[in-house]
Amino acid sequence: MTYPQFFNNIPTIKLQDDLAYLLGAFEDGLIEFSYLDVVKSAGHSCPTVLGAYLMTLQGLKALHENEIAKRGNILVEFKEKQIDGVAGVIGSVITNITGSTTTNGFKGLAGKHDRNNLMNFEKDISGASVRFTRLDTQKSVDVFYNASMILPHPSMNSLMQKCIQGSATNEEKIEFGKVWQKRVEDISNNIEEVIKVNIKE
Numbered sequence: 375m376t377y378p379q380f381f382n383n384i385p386t387i388k389l390q391d392d393l394a395y396l397l398g399a400f401e402d403g404l405i406e407f408s409y410l411d412v413v414k415s416a417g418h419s420c421p422t423v424l425g426a427y428l429m430t431l432q433g434l435k436a437l438h439e440n441e442i443a444k445r446g447n448i449l450v451e452f453k454e455k456q457i458d459g460v461a462g463v464i465g466s467v468i469t470n471i472t473g474s475t476t477t478n479g480f481k482g483l484a485g486k487h488d489r490n491n492l493m494n495f496e497k498d499i500s501g502a503s504v505r506f507t508r509l510d511t512q513k514s515v516d517v518f519y520n521a522s523m524i525l526p527h528p529s530m531n532s533l534m535q536k537c538i539q540g541s542a543t544n545e546e547k548i549e550f551g552k553v554w555q556k557r558v559e560d561i562s563n564n565i566e567e568v569i570k571v572n573i574k575e
Contacts, residue, residue: 377410377413378558378559380555380559381408381409381410381413381419382408382410384408384409384427384562385431386406386409387406387407387408387427387431387471388404388405388406388443389406389407389442389443389444389445389472390402390405390442390443390444390445391403391404391445392444392445392446393445393473393480393483393487394445396487405445407470409424411470412426412427412467412471415466415467416463416466419555420554420558421521421524421557422464423463424558425464425503425519425561425568426463426465427471428561428562428569429464429503429517429569430467430468430471432517432565432571433515434472436515436571437513437573446473446474447509448492448508449494449505449508449509450465450468450492450493450505450506451504451507452464452494452496452497452499452504453499453501453502454495454496456495464503464504468493473489473492474492474493475489475490475493476491476495477490478490479492492509499516502516502517502518502572503517503518503519505517505574513573513574514573514574515571515572515574516571516572517569517571518571518572519568520568521561524557524561524564524567525557526553526554526557527553527556529549530550530553530557533549533550534550536550537550
């Protein structure tokens with residue numbers, strides 16, 4: 375499997391999952407997600423998929439400081455409806471990492487490990503892109519993502535139009551993929567600029 379090598383340079387996200395431990399999936403329930411993992415799940419790499427990944431990375435880091443985040447112990451909230459814009463795409467990426475779902479997740483064992491109702495939409499979260507809350511401490515962080523300052527290559531829009539219209543040559547299709555991923559890479563190299571976290575005690 376060949377993919378852009380900058381995927382490997384993006385920090386991974388480590389969590390501990392009691393359900394994974396109970397069912398023998400991972401030693402001590404320790405799980406590590408990479409950007410490549412979520413790209414495979416999403417089927418593509420774009421600023422939205424990367425943004426969802428980076429918001430989770432930075433949000434969980436601020437929420438847990440020096441602790442490992444516990445999968446299944448995280449409430450995720452959005453201001454948008456699930457069907458609005460890219461909210462559903464972002465939610466799907468965050469679900470894959472945190473295990474938090476709306477009503478379509480694992481229902482639990484003997485009242486434990488229920489992953490439902492841990493992701494909610496249409497919430498009042500003061501304009502943040504997403505809010506993460508620890509269920510054990512009720513500590514929350516609002517995370518904001520804005521990559522508008524990371525500009526695409528000048529040829530990207532014209533190449534995209536040719537690809538959409540079906541008039542692009544094979545060389546132009548390949549070039550479009552390269553300049554598209556170059557912007558994703560540039561965003562990944564500026565995490566502190568594109569992601570802002572507000573801790574709510």
